[in-house]
Amino acid sequence: MFWIVFAIFLGACFAAGSTGGLFPPGAWYRGLDKPAWTPPDWAFPVTWTTLYLCMSFAGARVAMADDNGIAMALWALQVALNGLWTPVFFGLRRIRLGMVVLAALWCAVLATLVALWQVDVLAGALFIPYLVWVSIAGALNFSVWRRNPNEVPAPAE
C-alpha cells in the first residue's frame, strides 16, 4: 500500500515537473542577465528529480497516518503551485508574475513542511531540501527581475 501511494504522489510530481520539459529554457533565458551564482541548466532536472522522490516519500508516510487532513490538502496545494511556475516564467516570460507564483509556492511548501512534521518528523524533514531549493529559485527569479528591467512578457499571439 505504501509504495502504491508513493507511486501516485510521484506521478503527481512528474505531472507538475513535465512543464519543465514542455517549456524549456531557450534562447530567451540564455540572453537574460543572470547572477554569477545561477546554477547550471543541468542542475535543475537533477535536483527536481531528487526532490520529487523526497516529496513523494514524505507524502506517502503521512498518507498512511491518522489525522493527516491538513497535511494532505497542503501537499496537493504545493504540487499545483509547483507546476504553475514554469509556464508563467518560460511560457509567458512574465518574470514578475513568476515571482508571485514562487512566493506562493514558498509559503505552501513551508506550511506543508510544518503540517507533515506534526504528523511524522521524518516526513517534515524530507521537505527541508525542497524549501531550500525553492528559496534559491526565488532568489534567482528576484535577481533576474531586478537585472532585466526592460524585459517584457511574450506577446499574446
Place this chain on the structure above:
Amino acid sequence: MFWIVFAIFLGACFAAGSTGGLFPPGAWYRGLDKPAWTPPDWAFPVTWTTLYLCMSFAGARVAMADDNGIAMALWALQVALNGLWTPVFFGLRRIRLGMVVLAALWCAVLATLVALWQVDVLAGALFIPYLVWVSIAGALNFSVWRRNPNEVPAPAE
C-alpha cells in the same frame, strides 16, 4: 478544521485553474474548426468554478476520514494533471499532446472518484460531474484534433 481543509483544496484547484486565465483561448482557438456542440467560451469558467467547489468539498470530507491515503494521493495527482492541459493546448497549441494529457486526467479523475467513494459515498458522487465534464472536454479535444489535421504547434520562440 473541515473548512480550513476545504479552503486549502480550493486554493489548489484555483492554482491549477489559473492557467485558464493565463493562457486564454484567443484568435488561434476561434479560428479552429470546431464541432457544432462546442460549449460557448463563458461556460468553461462557470463550470470549472462549480466543479472546483465540488472537488474541494469531496477532498475535505475524505481528508477528515481514516484510511484516506490512496484517495488523497489520487486527489493530488488529478489536480496536478488538471493544471497541465491549458498550457499544453493553448500555450503550446499541441492539440495531440493535449489529448494525451486529457486521457491521463480522465483516468486520474475516475480513479479518484472510486477511491473517494470507498471512503465516503457522497465524496465519490461529488466527482461524477467532474468526470462527465472531462469526458466532454476530451471529446471536444478529439474532435478539434480530427477537424484540424494541418494545425502545427506554436513555434518555440
